[in-house]
Amino acid sequence: MTPRRFLATLGPGLLWLAIFLIVPSVIMLGYSFLTRTDLAQVGAPWTLENWQRVFGYDALFRQWVPDNLRVLWRSLWLAALSTLLCVLMGYPLAFYIAHQEARRKNLLLLLLIIPFWTNFLIRVYAWILILRPFGLVPSTAATFLGMVYAFLPFFVLPVYSSVEKLDWRLLEAAEDLGATPARAFMTGVFPQTLPGLVAGILLTFIPALGMFVVSDILGGAKTALIGNLIQNQFGQAGDWPYGSALSFLLMGVVLLGLWLYARFAGEKGLEELL
Amino acid sequence: MNRRTHPALTVWAWLTYAFLYLPILVLIVFSFNESKFGANWTGFTTHWYSVLFARQDVREAVSHTLEVAVLSTLVSTVLGTLVGFGLWRGGFRGRVPLTFLLVMPIVIPDVVMGVMLLMFYAIVRGLLERTGWTFENGFWTVMLAHVSFQISYVALTVRSRLAGYGRELEEAAADLGATPVQSFLQVVLPLALPGVLGGALLAFTLSLDDFVVTYFTSGSGFRTLPVLIYTAVKKGVTPDINALSTLLVLFTVVMIVLANLLSRPRKEQV
Numbered sequence: 093m094t095p096r097r098f099l100a101t102l103g104p105g106l107l108w109l110a111i112f113l114i115v116p117s118v119i120m121l122g123y124s125f126l127t128r129t130d131l132a133q134v135g136a137p138w139t140l141e142n143w144q145r146v147f148g149y150d151a152l153f154r155q156w157v158p159d160n161l162r163v164l165w166r167s168l169w170l171a172a173l174s175t176l177l178c179v180l181m182g183y184p185l186a187f188y189i190a191h192q193e194a195r196r197k198n199l200l201l202l203l204l205i206i207p208f209w210t211n212f213l214i215r216v217y218a219w220i221l222i223l224r225p226f227g228l229v230p231s232t233a234a235t236f237l238g239m240v241y242a243f244l245p246f247f248v249l250p251v252y253s254s255v256e257k258l259d260w261r262l263l264e265a266a267e268d269l270g271a272t273p274a275r276a277f278m279t280g281v282f283p284q285t286l287p288g289l290v291a292g293i294l295l296t297f298i299p300a301l302g303m304f305v306v307s308d309i310l311g312g313a314k315t316a317l318i319g320n321l322i323q324n325q326f327g328q329a330g331d332w333p334y335g336s337a338l339s340f341l342l343m344g345v346v347l348l349g350l351w352l353y354a355r356f357a358g359e360k361g362l363e364e365l366l
Numbered sequence: 367m368n369r370r371t372h373p374a375l376t377v378w379a380w381l382t383y384a385f386l387y388l389p390i391l392v393l394i395v396f397s398f399n400e401s402k403f404g405a406n407w408t409g410f411t412t413h414w415y416s417v418l419f420a421r422q423d424v425r426e427a428v429s430h431t432l433e434v435a436v437l438s439t440l441v442s443t444v445l446g447t448l449v450g451f452g453l454w455r456g457g458f459r460g461r462v463p464l465t466f467l468l469v470m471p472i473v474i475p476d477v478v479m480g481v482m483l484l485m486f487y488a489i490v491r492g493l494l495e496r497t498g499w500t501f502e503n504g505f506w507t508v509m510l511a512h513v514s515f516q517i518s519y520v521a522l523t524v525r526s527r528l529a530g531y532g533r534e535l536e537e538a539a540a541d542l543g544a545t546p547v548q549s550f551l552q553v554v555l556p557l558a559l560p561g562v563l564g565g566a567l568l569a570f571t572l573s574l575d576d577f578v579v580t581y582f583t584s585g586s587g588f589r590t591l592p593v594l595i596y597t598a599v600k601k602g603v604t605p606d607i608n609a610l611s612t613l614l615v616l617f618t619v620v621m622i623v624l625a626n627l628l629s630r631p632r633k634e635q636v
Contacts, residue, residue: 116485119486188379214393215389244385305578308600336485339482351466
């Protein structure tokens with residue numbers, strides 16, 4: 093492609109992403125080494141304090157406090173646990189849908205796509221109506237339930253597209269060769285669903301890791317996640333440098349995971365995520 | 367494919383669907399509940415819908431949401447289609463980093479994207495103020511932010527639509543004397559059109575639905591529907607929000623069914 097055509101086609105879009113994505117990322121990295129001078133104000137001197145705080149060092153009292161690490165840890169395991177539950181609920185569901193005859197299959201898919209496209213806030217908010225009479229709002233359990241609920245459709249759809257493409261002859265071959273049903277499934281079917289499964293897990297785990305809306309609405313102060321911590325720095329606390337460090341850590345973790353994934357799955361795998 | 371379905375799998379599937387729909391049904395039922403405080407059913411009413419329709423802020427939020435969605439979709443569809451076309455055409459180095467850059471807005475947590483843009487706008491404002499200009503966060507900041515995540519979705523949809531076609535298309539057009547612009551407009555674009563429309567629909571829906579990025583880039587004077595709902599929910603549950611949510615669910619269902627009907631291949635006439 094000539095440079096002129098490159099500029100004419102990819103140029104404007106890439107320039108846009110550079111301005112609204114790369115420049116802000118660099119600004120954020122820079123801010124994470126500056127000092128909060130006032131509410132939502134940033135200035136000199138350069139410091140490592142924000143990053144120390146991220147990992148639990150309290151500069152004022154010169155000691156390590158576990159609070160922050162606890163929040164990071166809670167975000168990780170809550171995201172992991174929600175993803176696990178989505179797998180347990182959604183993986184069999186994908187098979188069930190794929191097994192139906194065409195008309196029923198379309199209906200079941202439609203019933204999956206409706207919550208998929210229904211506004212996220214509304215779906216989470218609806219749980220308040222259900223759980224509040226039981227005194228469960230706010231609680232960690234409610235946050236967990238809300239996360240699973242919010243992400244389940246995002247998980248099932250990519251898994252389904254893998255199951256749909258399955259070559260069932262491999263299962264039959266394994267059975268013919270005398271494998272037990274479980275073994276036949278693990279060798280003949282499971283590996284074929286892996287691309288969809290991995291995509292579904294990433295599409296659940298990554299947004300769950302950065303979630304602040306569900307924990308904000310259903311969790312209350314005790315279930316603060318890293319997302320809530322970030323929201324607070326850019327809201328009431330007005331501590332942009334510290335919030336930048338937290339955000340950069342979160343973005344770094346996600347991009348690192350994506351990079352590892354891209355190394356294993358290649359460019360094709362990156363696209364399959366979508 | 368007609369393999370047996372284990373009864374346990376059927377039960378599991380129905381339970382999962384019940385889980386998915388229980389909250390939505392509860393929401394709809396409660397939007398018709400007379401009681402202001404929710405928990406008990408005291409009688410049927412459509413009162414909350416009239417309360418909702420009388421609210422000026424809701425009407426404003428609806429039009430803000432639509433304005434942002436329409437303009438951002440137009441901009442991102444043009445930019446994204448060009449990017450998707452360029453990616454399909456290839457012939458340059460660095461495809462992997464470019465794909466990575468395109469996937470970034472899709473995968474980085476939306477809270478990060480929101481705060482990043484919040485700081486970016488603050489710096490731009492600071493720089494502009496030195497020249498005597500200024501701006502408030504509102505329609506434009508939100509719209510530009512939405513385009514930033516929409517471009518990727520459009521580009522990747524267009525590209526995967528074109529993936530089945532080879533470069534011969536353009537070569538044939540060139541042999542017949544078409545300029546590159548002509549071949550793009552008259553040969554490639556018509557083939558990519560379903561992908562362009564699909565990408566635009568996706569971009570539009572993402573904009574309508576976005577809460578997090580809008581929340582951080584909108585400032586205090588400009589509210590979209592998701593931001594309005596969030597603010598209301600934080601203050602406490604009110605029945606008119608149930609009514610609003612019910613209407614939005616209904617809107618989603620209608621849109622999906624319409625999209626489904628339109629995209630369904632026509633049956634052969636015998």
